[in-house]
Amino acid sequence: MKILTQLALIFGLCLAGEAIAAVLPIPFPGSVLAMLLLLGLLLCGALKERQVNDAGGWLLDNMAFFFLPPSVALLEQYQLLAGKLWQFLAVCVLSTLATFFAAFAAVSLTMKLMQRRAGK
Amino acid sequence: MIDAVLQSPLFGIVLSVGAYRLGHKIQHKTRLAVLNPLLLAIAFVIAVLAAFDIPLEVYDQGGGMISAFLAPATCVLGLSVYRQFRTLRKHLLPVAVGCAVGSAVSVGSVFGLCRLFGLDEAMTASLLPKSVTTPIALGISGQLGGHIPVTVAAVMLTGILGAVLCPVLLRLAPKAHPVAAGVSIGACSHALGTTRALQLGEVQGAMSGIAIGVCGLFTVLLAVLF
Numbered sequence: 517m518k519i520l521t522q523l524a525l526i527f528g529l530c531l532a533g534e535a536i537a538a539v540l541p542i543p544f545p546g547s548v549l550a551m552l553l554l555l556g557l558l559l560c561g562a563l564k565e566r567q568v569n570d571a572g573g574w575l576l577d578n579m580a581f582f583f584l585p586p587s588v589a590l591l592e593q594y595q596l597l598a599g600k601l602w603q604f605l606a607v608c609v610l611s612t613l614a615t616f617f618a619a620f621a622a623v624s625l626t627m628k629l630m631q632r633r634a635g636k
Numbered sequence: 637m638i639d640a641v642l643q644s645p646l647f648g649i650v651l652s653v654g655a656y657r658l659g660h661k662i663q664h665k666t667r668l669a670v671l672n673p674l675l676l677a678i679a680f681v682i683a684v685l686a687a688f689d690i691p692l693e694v695y696d697q698g699g700g701m702i703s704a705f706l707a708p709a710t711c712v713l714g715l716s717v718y719r720q721f722r723t724l725r726k727h728l729l730p731v732a733v734g735c736a737v738g739s740a741v742s743v744g745s746v747f748g749l750c751r752l753f754g755l756d757e758a759m760t761a762s763l764l765p766k767s768v769t770t771p772i773a774l775g776i777s778g779q780l781g782g783h784i785p786v787t788v789a790a791v792m793l794t795g796i797l798g799a800v801l802c803p804v805l806l807r808l809a810p811k812a813h814p815v816a817a818g819v820s821i822g823a824c825s826h827a828l829g830t831t832r833a834l835q836l837g838e839v840q841g842a843m844s845g846i847a848i849g850v851c852g853l854f855t856v857l858l859a860v861l862f
Contacts, residue, residue: 523708530707542856543775547710548849554714559721572712576841579709580674580799580831581656585648585699586706586770587678587792588685592692593785603753607763608790611745612797612824615767616805619738619847620812620820626730627813 522571525563529553642690648698655680672800674828710769710827713845716834720842727815727843734816735847738823739854742767747862762786764862765855766794769826772852776859791826798825799832806836814839822847 533550557563597604641647659676685695717724724731743764750760762782765773770791777787802821806812814837821833822844830848834841 526708526711530711533707533711543772543779544852544856545710545769545771545775547707547771548769548852550707550711551714551717551845551849554711555717555721558714558718565715565718568712568715572715575705575709575712576716576834579827579834581652581677582702582705582709583674583792583795583828583831584652584656584677584681585696585703586788587674587796588681588699589692589696590785590789590792591682591685593789596783596785597789600755600759603750603755604759604763604786604790605793606753607746607749607755608766608793609797610749611742612767612794613801614745615738615742615824616798616802616820618741619734619823620809620816622737623727623730623734623816623819624813626733627727627816630729 519571519574522568525568526554526571526575529557642694645697645701648695649701650698651681651684651695652677652699652702655684670800672796674831675796675800706827710848713827713830713842713848716838716842717846720839723815723839724842724846730815731819731843731846732850734819735823735850736854738767738820738847739851739858742824742851743855743858758782759786761862763790765859766790767824767826768852768855769848772856776856780859780862792828795825795828798829802829803832803836815843818843819847823851826851 530547530550533548533553534546536549537544537546554563554568558565655677656673658680659673662676663671663673681695684690685692746763746766747760750763755763758781761780762777763786764780764782765776765787768776770788773787773791774784777784798821802825806817817836818833818840821829821840826848830841830844833844
């Protein structure tokens with residue numbers, strides 16, 4: 517019953533996120549809004565960590581699994597990329613690496629600068 | 637008899653869990669990052685469907701039920717951010733700068749590379765939002781006139797690439813701050829990369845989770861430029 521209640525609570529937050537997304541003027545996903553909603557409720561104390569801890573932990577631990585069916589479904593889409601496959605792959609690989617390194621360098625550099633400032 | 641099994645949505649669920657468990661076992665035995673459990677599970681499911689000539693719709697009766705948990709799984713990232721809120725508040729500026737730079741480089745590099753490889757406008761529009769989470773990426777791609785299935789493929793591939801490559805690259809920088817590691821994983825490979833970041837540590841997972849939302853927001857704003 518505990519897990520069921522917690523799951524229903526999380527599902528309810530997702531529905532609220534979808535409802536908010538429907539009235540927003542820009543495309544922003546309901547699931548990310550639900551994440552902010554959950555964070556907000558936890559921070560203001562309206563929701564206690566133990567009220568979502570069990571189901572939440574279970575979802576977090578198995579997160580990659582939920583991506584399996586949508587990945588398998590892509591199998592039927594490969595003909596869309598006919599003749600452009602290597603370009604497609606090259607763009608994905610190179611820009612993913614560039615983004616990773618850029619974000620990593622930006623965070624590290626900002627941290628170093630802040631440390632130097634604090635040290636002065 | 638076989639039909640009775642295939643008609644049940646439980647078939648897709650059992651096949652998925654079985655494939656995922658097998659993937660985990662192989663990953664555990666070999667400890668090779670390339671043999672990502674999700675990647676292996678995708679290969680197993682596709683192999684079984686192909687070998688027994690099972691249509692995708694049959695698998696998706698159960699598969700759809702599993703995908704329904706994607707939104708709740710994204711939602712509970714709020715829980716992991718909450719657990720690490722003190723870390724986030726302490727490093728608010730680096731996290732924001734990292735997400736802004738990551739989003740800009742992602743959109744910029746996709747645009748440049750598409751030009752370089754001579755890909756057309758629609759293809760470029762489909763690939764531009766590839767580093768952000770699927771729902772945001774679809775919104776942007778649709779707005780810019782991209783092909784939705786190509787965007788889904790690019791987002792998934794990017795996520796898998798991030799999940800496989802980022803932990804390997806991070807091993808080259810053993811002294812890297814966990815906040816830097818988390819933000820960069822989330823910025824380049826959204827929720828799928830975050831699944832690996834969570835395994836690296838609580839801080840990495842939470843920062844990666846927050847980067848999904850922040851980078852999504854930045855990318856929506858950047859996409860207005862195109």
